[in-house]
Amino acid sequence: MKWFEIALVVLTLGSGLVVLLDKLVLARRRAEHAGLLDSEPVLVDYSRAFFPVLAVVLVLRSFVAEPYKIPSSSMMPNLLIGDFILVNKFSYGFRLPITNTKFIPVGEPKRGDVVVFKPPHAPDQNWIKRVVGLPGDRIGFHGDTLYINDEPLRYELIGKYEGKGRGRDMTGSTLLTEELPGRAHTVLEWVDRANPAGQGDWLVPEGHYFVMGDNRDNSEDSRFWVETNFLPEQNLRGKAFLIWLNCEDWFCKGSFDPSRIGSGIK
Template identity: 50%
Template sequence: MSLDFPTLLVVATVVTGALWAVDAAWWGPARRARAEEAAAAGSDAGTVERLRRQPTVVEYARSFFPVILAVLVLRSFVVEPFRIPSGSMMPTLVTGDFILVNKYTYGLRLPVLHTEILDLGDPERGDVMVFRYPEDPSVDYIKRVVGVPGDTIEYRDRRLYINGEAVDRDYQGRYDGEGAGSSMTGSRIYRERYGEGLDHEILLEEMGNNREVRTRVPEGHYFVMGDNRDNSRDSRYWGFVPEDHVVGRAFLIWMNWDSVEGTVRLDRIGGGVQ
């Protein structure tokens, strides 16, 4: 078990909760009994109060336990913040975006163990999904789901095919990047359409990567790709995302810090993730 942030949260919750519980059940009553005995024996008020007082470690545990527990529950079952470290999902997400991920759309999972305890739905084609990287589960990745179980996925001549049919796409113009996204300026923007209401933009460079693949998505797995098709290490390289590696669905950009410009990009705050 790696000591990542979720693990530390669980450990902190257990430790502070256990200290509080043990004090409430055993240590506290014993302290109060000693204080009452001292008072009956005629001890001064200062001595009685000192015997009744909680140890500092218990006071901290009692104060922090509710806060840590609330953070653990919210982060594990409701929403979790992530930061986008690369440009593999441009133009949808750019380097420096801080996003919120819905943790219950695909079901509730125990923190650290990742065991599903309540099935609420499955990833759908077109979702922007956060998952644990299959080659190193301690690392979180974010890509778009393009293939669900049973789909036949093909990528050739820099075009995506699902179940033998080319995904519709329309040319939108040239990408004009800013700050951390300026390296992709001049790339071609296309809008891909998977079906009614399922569309998003992708980037293709003039002479980009033509990593070709043809495969069938097995049960319990997903095929994912980055929207920046020529600059994304995704299922074309390392295979499928197992269902038990799914973390959640990205839905909101709550902040952006552009490290190149050294400023907050206000135009990206509050944007939805489509």
Template identity: 65%
Template sequence: MRWFEIALVSLTLFTGAVWLLDKLFLARRRAAHADRIDVEAKEPAIVDYSKAFFPVLAVVLILRSFVAEPFRIPSNSMMPTLLTGDFILVNKFTYGLRLPITNRKLVDIGAPERGDVVVFRPPQHPDQDWIKRVVGLPGDRIEFVDNQLIVNGKPVEYLPVGTYTGVGKGAEMTGATELVEKLPGREHRVLETPDIVGFGQSVWEVPAGHYFVMGDNRDRSDDSRFWGFLPEKNIRGRAFLIWLNCEGWFCSGAFDTSRIGTRIP
């Protein structure tokens, strides 16, 4: 929600500027004027509101920009790990501190690891926030042959779980094959759709400063297999926790309380 970020930054700067201007100049001018005409100096409404809202807005902006930011999952591309309607928290400092809106890195702290679930702005849609799993690091050779992932020449092991049963907006995935993908350093579950022909054979060499990302719902994900590598500068943070699940933008549908507090593998 880039518009929310812009609005939050704008309101914080505006209320802060009004509060500072009043503290440095306007308050003394009002007091002097009130002494001359023997009346009580009253703050304008805009000053009163700014003083009340600025601390709150500043705290929210700092927490959202540098600590953790909430996101909502809008599609089935990360099933079975993440479901449509999941509200997640994204760690904003794991990979370094970044400025809001521009996403420019201020402090370099770490880098994405293979298996991390990351929120990012895709190169082809820079105003949108997407979420996928990192499967390829800079310098890696990634192959995907008929739904078999191969990392640096080593086929990733898969363990069958069974037939998946979807619920809610994920019901369309009922009947898919659920597997444990033993990605080096991070095991997680993926879905494959039996009636969809395999992806074929493709090979990618991940360049420096970029990552190769894929959705866990392999046959329902628009990811690096189709649009290329993810630049490091586009990454917003690492998803780590589901804090709510409900259907509908205003949670007008059913709640799934079992997902509250679930860590994202």
């Protein structure tokens, strides 16, 4: 939520400036007028109390790890609706809050990484998908098969999928292991569905990535983006790495699965 990020930055900078101004000017004046102005202003008192907390939260959230909640079924069966995840914010470089401008390069996404990003057609939102195409790759999706550089991927049938909670509408779909180079993972497909959507071939340009959801017939991913089918590198927010809670609503009135707590994201 960009408004939260903006508010956090503004409050941190504002309280920090108040504390600095008090140290350089106001405290000296209070000392010079001891007995008259010896009480600390309320604004200074609150700023001194909240600035360290705000600063720590800002640093951790901007440069270390940020929490997100999965709102849709596009990454089933690996990420479920209601999963609360942590995203590594420095995997692909240190970026400034709000603008997301990279100022220290660290690494680049690898094929199979699950990434959080701002889609080019909805820059105020945060989405999550899996990187399947790297710069220079030829990506194809035909029938139910993903092709990388003209080579079809291998699939291993696991069986029928049984959904849970708000994802139970996927019950009956086919669960498979997709042998993505370097990162085998599970996917869901309705293999008996006629004329599946999202068919085509794409050449990934430099500085961009091709991303797809693991729920192949229920994911608005690179296959369907109209203006551009590719994710610009500068839109990356980080790499998802851990599920720390599963609860379909904020008060856990819906489905709650404690077995998912602490699960790594593959």
